Amino acid sequence: MIFNKVHASGTSVLSRIALVAMAAIALSGCATLPTSGPTGSDIRSQVAKDAGQLGITLVQVERVDDLPRLPAPPAPFRPDYTPPPSTELVGPGDVLNVAIFETGVALFGRTAAIGTEGGSGFDAASRAERFPPLRVSDQGTITIPYVGQVNVAGRTTREIEMQLRQALRGKSQNPQVLVSIAEGLTNSVIIGGDIARPGRLVLPTNREKLSEVIALAGGNKGEIRDLVVRVSRNEEVQEWRLSDVLDNPALDLRIFPSDRITLIRQPRSFTVLGAPGQTSQFAFPGAKTSLIEAIAMAGGTNPNAGNARAIFVFRIDRDETGKEVPIVYHFNMMQASSYILAQKFDMKDKDVVYVGNALANQPSKLIQVLSQLFFPLVALQQAGAI
Numbered sequence: 001m002i003f004n005k006v007h008a009s010g011t012s013v014l015s016r017i018a019l020v021a022m023a024a025i026a027l028s029g030c031a032t033l034p035t036s037g038p039t040g041s042d043i044r045s046q047v048a049k050d051a052g053q054l055g056i057t058l059v060q061v062e063r064v065d066d067l068p069r070l071p072a073p074p075a076p077f078r079p080d081y082t083p084p085p086s087t088e089l090v091g092p093g094d095v096l097n098v099a100i101f102e103t104g105v106a107l108f109g110r111t112a113a114i115g116t117e118g119g120s121g122f123d124a125a126s127r128a129e130r131f132p133p134l135r136v137s138d139q140g141t142i143t144i145p146y147v148g149q150v151n152v153a154g155r156t157t158r159e160i161e162m163q164l165r166q167a168l169r170g171k172s173q174n175p176q177v178l179v180s181i182a183e184g185l186t187n188s189v190i191i192g193g194d195i196a197r198p199g200r201l202v203l204p205t206n207r208e209k210l211s212e213v214i215a216l217a218g219g220n221k222g223e224i225r226d227l228v229v230r231v232s233r234n235e236e237v238q239e240w241r242l243s244d245v246l247d248n249p250a251l252d253l254r255i256f257p258s259d260r261i262t263l264i265r266q267p268r269s270f271t272v273l274g275a276p277g278q279t280s281q282f283a284f285p286g287a288k289t290s291l292i293e294a295i296a297m298a299g300g301t302n303p304n305a306g307n308a309r310a311i312f313v314f315r316i317d318r319d320e321t322g323k324e325v326p327i328v329y330h331f332n333m334m335q336a337s338s339y340i341l342a343q344k345f346d347m348k349d350k351d352v353v354y355v356g357n358a359l360a361n362q363p364s365k366l367i368q369v370l371s372q373l374f375f376p377l378v379a380l381q382q383a384g385a386i
Contacts, residue, residue: 040310310356
């Protein structure tokens with residue numbers, strides 16, 4: 001009996017010594033407790049320290065004037081106030097239908113002559129000779145029997161009709177000529193990428209705007225928010241987000257023949273780190289996303305670890321010369337005005353939202369560590385294993 005009491009007493013003393021020793025070790029390791037990242041004060045001090053080396057600017061967002069102004073989309077091509085080219089304009093590669101109408105003695109048709117056997121005299125009926133489809137050569141010419149090569153590039157179908165009629169005078173009796181475009185390359189554009197019907201598209205009026213050309217090609221296949229539209233004209237190339245084109249009539253430029261249009265899928269995303277409800281990379285849900293929406297998508301600040309006073313947005317902008325300029329925007333979401341400002345703050349592609357780690361959650365983390373270390377010993381002692 002006495003031995004059992006001594007043994008129990010010794011065990012209790014050993015347990016207490018072990019608990020104290022482990023507590024001391026845990027307390028000495030408080031500086032290395034697991035954390036979701038730096039606190040708000042850590043970020044501010046580090047940004048101030050690295051401002052000169054990295055050129056980082058810290059902006060405390062407290063007023064509307066502190067909000068960044070996203071750069072406007074690039075302006076369309078230089079304004080062109082010239083009238084649109086005629087849809088009947090002919091150029092190399094076009095395929096023409098040519099019909100020549102003759103009366104009396106025909107140059108191309110078979111008309112019975114007066115007084116011939118089987119002939120019924122002068123035939124006043126008009127007869128048409130339709131030529132096989134004629135493709136305009138690289139030199140801009142077509143070949144007509146009894147006329148030879150005719151330069152048609154840069155002329156309208158009406159001008160070509162008059163040109164052929166003039167060339168046939170003296171060879172045919174009052175010839176009448178009709179010219180139409182069977183396959184038009186001159187008045188067409190090439191459209192490709194994330195489009196329903198990529199390929200060559202003939203412009204019906206040469207007055208179509210960008211959104212109309214996309215619709216004529218069957219419309220876009222991907223989500224509008226993820227698409228960039230690129231237009232190549234001569235030696236100049238410009239691109240815009242398709243959502244900006246649809247929202248801003250000034251960007252819905254008139255398309256010219258020979259333009260090249262490409263729809264490119266470029267989804268945008270932002271990343272949320274630190275101590276939010278969920279750390280992840282998020283795709284833009286729409287054409288525009290505000291900071292308050294981004295925070296809500298991440299589940300807000302973690303009530304056990306996050307600090308609502310330390311909401312930061314890390315962004316890399318570019319100045320007028322194209323040089324990268326890193327900027328950090330700080331929001332104190334414990335102020336009511338910050339919720340209004342966060343609604344006006346538009347997110348950009350590749351932004352990083354950081355929710356600062358709360359300094360006050362360190363004691364609770366220490367308690368969690370101690371409980372994880374000591375709970376097995378307590379459980380064993382209560383079970384009589386020690």
